[in-house]
Amino acid sequence: MLTPSVEALIQHLADGKFHSGKKLADTLQTSRTTVWKSVQSLQALGLEIQAVKGRGYRLTHPWERLNAEQITASIQVPEACPPPVVEVHDCLNSTNAHLLRTASLRPAASICLAEMQTAGRGRLGRNWVSPFGANIYLSLLWRFRRGESLGGLSLAVGVETVRVLRTLGLADLRLKWPNDILWQERKLGGILIEAITESQGQCVVVVGLGLNLRLPPGAADAIDQPWVDIRTILGGGSSRSDLAVPSRNRMAGDLSSRLLALLNAYGSEGLTPWLEDWRRWNCVLGRRVTVDEIGQRYEATAVNVTEEGSLVLRRDDGRRRLLAAGDVRLRVRHDA
Template identity: 35%
Template structure:
């Protein structure tokens, strides 16, 4: 974000062996351990005058989910708006930040963190259920460079589609992996919470919640998703 590379027609990727100040949504810290995580950011540029992209974090999550499925991870799910789960436990976190350019174009910095092998004493704040790739795979996980290649290939493919057709073109694929489809959920913001049934997402990536007062559109950025009567998910 501070040293945005020049627009030279390529997708720039920055990989960290370990993050010491990783960030998640709502100011939370993303934790990583040496050789225990794959953490990287990529800069994706949109054409000048493109409106603010909607549903981009969902598109990125879908790309990561597809990469994990390609290497044989079973039970991959997507939690709105930007987490990838395996059988209900968090494996991947995603943070998307937009940066306008002088030519009125937009660049998105997509930060992704994947748990590879967490230390036995690892404690991840705010998340009761967390897993890693070593537990999610029945076989030996790929190397960090190989996993990065799988994820970048899927990101390039889906972001190309997203740039042309928007999230609507990816919506059905996201819905197929929706961790909370048709389940009772609680949407919590800093000041209030709303209960209802998760109906999925719309073409802009907003969550559709069936509540006592009707269907509500919940926008990304200031809410969290919790199963009713359960632990934070």
């Protein structure tokens, strides 16, 4: 996706310091016009670049490129787990879609990351805003035996994600059934589980995870719900908040390690080992919720989650209903 000249320029600007147009042109052995056009290309991707007369160009925030070798080396591979294969792309339509499309060619424990997604997806086909070089867009392919119950997998993934984020200093995180990671009622991340059945009967599952690290203002304008990023949480809006943002490569390695351990155990253990923490960190149980399900809308109280990951609701007439993720929209009432 990136031309050689644009790739070279972004590497020089990655430190967040000013670089004069003349020095960049001399270093890159190109013209100042080419430097200017490359800056425009990076700005079109969503990177925030300042141009100041007499000082040159700089990225508003220091930038760290995702590195497959660095991520692979940092992954802790659980016993009896296939060795992970990590790939990093500049741009994909969707990391989940890419793994599903090429699943027959891949071993288990295939991990895919992208600097940018042009058609990032959330649950129920929602758009996931995915600007270049700003966040984490990670998908992991795994194979399960046919017949295993995977209904609670997104809940377990949410728990492991929160565990990683807590080690990085993020507090007050909450999980919304079945796949959202929230901070103070604002969306920090989302999980998308997709599966296909192979001819030999195995179930191929792709776990997709999107986390907001540092959303550029222009990209954030396209989000239609309350959102937050890690920079805001850790930095508190201060001028030093960029220093608080953790390494994307470290995060990718830590998340991959946790997800591999989870998937390696989930086939035999199911959701049970993760339920206690999910219940501790959830923001749904005991709350009034509005449910949109198969053309009908109703209100109820969320009372529990089953061992299979279904949400137990108590309707106003006293009846209980089990809610599987499926094509269901759930909104937590904040006025009740």
